[in-house]
Amino acid sequence: MKKSQILRWHVNKSKVCIMLSTYNGVKYIEEQMESLLAQHEVDVQINIRDDGSSDGTVQKLNEYAKSHPDQIRFIKGENLGVIGSFFELMCQTEPVYDYYAFCDQDDVWKRDKLIRAVTKLQLNQSNVPLMYCSSTQMVDQDLNNLNVWPTLPPKPLSMYNAMVENCCVGCTMVLNPIAFQQVRMNIPSDLTQVIMHDWWIYLYVSAFGEVIFDEEPTILYRQHQNNVLGGSSEGWIVKWKNRWNRFVNGKNHFILSKQAKMFLQLHKDQLSAQQQKDIQCFLNQLDSSWIKRIKYASIMPFYRHASLDNLVLKLIYVLKKI
Structure with a gap:
C-alpha cells in the first residue's frame, strides 16, 4: 500500500475497502461509482475487477481510476462469472482495512450506507467473524421506488437457516477483518459447488460468528432485465x-x-x-x-x-x- 494513501486517511475514520465486480455495466456504472465516492464519515478504497466486459465499462472505470489514483484500484480480468470474480477480488484485496464491503455495478448507495454498517459492527467487540447486511429499497431502471426487500427475518440468522436459504443480499454485506480473512483463506477449490459468493459467506459467518441484519434499506437496488441476480418485485x-x-x-x-x-x-x-x-x-x-x-x-x-x-x-x- 502507498504511504501517501495511508497518510490520506483520517485517524478517526474507519477504512473501508469496497470490492466491486463489473460486467457490461456501462449504462449504470457512473451512478454507482458516484454514490461510492460520496460515502461520508468513512475513508473509502474501491477495488474493482472487470469480468471481461465488451461494452464501455472498462473505459469508464479507467477514467475513474485515473481521476482518483489513491482511492481506486482497477483490474481488467478474464471472464470468471460472478462467483469467481468476487472471490478473485477477495484474493487480490490486501487484508489491511478495518472493514470490507461488496458492491454490484448498477445500484445506488445511500450516503450513510457504510457508516451505518460500521457503527453497528463496532457495537460488537467480540473476536469472531462478523457480517452486516441490510434490507434494500428496490427501484426500477429510473430509480422509482418499488418495495423493500428483504424484510427483517423472523427467525435467527443461524447456520441452520444459511444451509438452506440466503437472506443476506451480497451488495449490502460488510465484513469485519476476521470474517474477511477467514473466508479469503478458505475459498472452495471447486466453485461449481457454491451457489453464490454471498450465500457462501453468509453460511460461513453464521456458522462461526454473528450476522447483523439492518431492516433500514441502505441501497437503491435497481431491478432491470440485465440483472444477474436479485430480488423480485413480482407478485x-x-x-x-x-x-x-x-x-x-x-x-x-x-x-x-x-x-x-x-x-x-x-x-x-x-x-x-x-x-x-x-x-x-x-x-x-x-x-x-x-x-x-x-x-x-x-x-x-x-x-x-x-x-x-x-x-x-x-x-x-x-x-x-x-
Missing part, C-alpha cells in the same frame, strides 16, 4: 410459477446438498460436534427410504423463514431434489 403467484418452472427444468436440483457437502468437507474441523452431526445427517438421510426422508424432513433443524418456503424445503428434501 407471489408469478414468483412461485417461476420457482416451479426452475424446479421442473432441474435448474435448482441438488444445489443445497452440494454446497452443504462442500462446506462440511472444507470446515469439518472448525464446526462443533453438533453442527457436524446435523449437517452429516442432512446429507445421509437423502439416501434413506422415502418414509425415513419424510420423517427426517418433518423434524430437521434446518429452516427457511417463510412458512411456505419451509414447506417447499421439506417437499424437495423428500423428493431428493435438494
Whole structure:
C-alpha cells in the first residue's frame, strides 16, 4: 500500500475497502461509482475487477481510476462469472482495512450506507467473524421506488437457516477483518459447488460468528432485465410459477446438498460436534427410504423463514431434489 494513501486517511475514520465486480455495466456504472465516492464519515478504497466486459465499462472505470489514483484500484480480468470474480477480488484485496464491503455495478448507495454498517459492527467487540447486511429499497431502471426487500427475518440468522436459504443480499454485506480473512483463506477449490459468493459467506459467518441484519434499506437496488441476480418485485403467484418452472427444468436440483457437502468437507474441523452431526445427517438421510426422508424432513433443524418456503424445503428434501 502507498504511504501517501495511508497518510490520506483520517485517524478517526474507519477504512473501508469496497470490492466491486463489473460486467457490461456501462449504462449504470457512473451512478454507482458516484454514490461510492460520496460515502461520508468513512475513508473509502474501491477495488474493482472487470469480468471481461465488451461494452464501455472498462473505459469508464479507467477514467475513474485515473481521476482518483489513491482511492481506486482497477483490474481488467478474464471472464470468471460472478462467483469467481468476487472471490478473485477477495484474493487480490490486501487484508489491511478495518472493514470490507461488496458492491454490484448498477445500484445506488445511500450516503450513510457504510457508516451505518460500521457503527453497528463496532457495537460488537467480540473476536469472531462478523457480517452486516441490510434490507434494500428496490427501484426500477429510473430509480422509482418499488418495495423493500428483504424484510427483517423472523427467525435467527443461524447456520441452520444459511444451509438452506440466503437472506443476506451480497451488495449490502460488510465484513469485519476476521470474517474477511477467514473466508479469503478458505475459498472452495471447486466453485461449481457454491451457489453464490454471498450465500457462501453468509453460511460461513453464521456458522462461526454473528450476522447483523439492518431492516433500514441502505441501497437503491435497481431491478432491470440485465440483472444477474436479485430480488423480485413480482407478485407471489408469478414468483412461485417461476420457482416451479426452475424446479421442473432441474435448474435448482441438488444445489443445497452440494454446497452443504462442500462446506462440511472444507470446515469439518472448525464446526462443533453438533453442527457436524446435523449437517452429516442432512446429507445421509437423502439416501434413506422415502418414509425415513419424510420423517427426517418433518423434524430437521434446518429452516427457511417463510412458512411456505419451509414447506417447499421439506417437499424437495423428500423428493431428493435438494
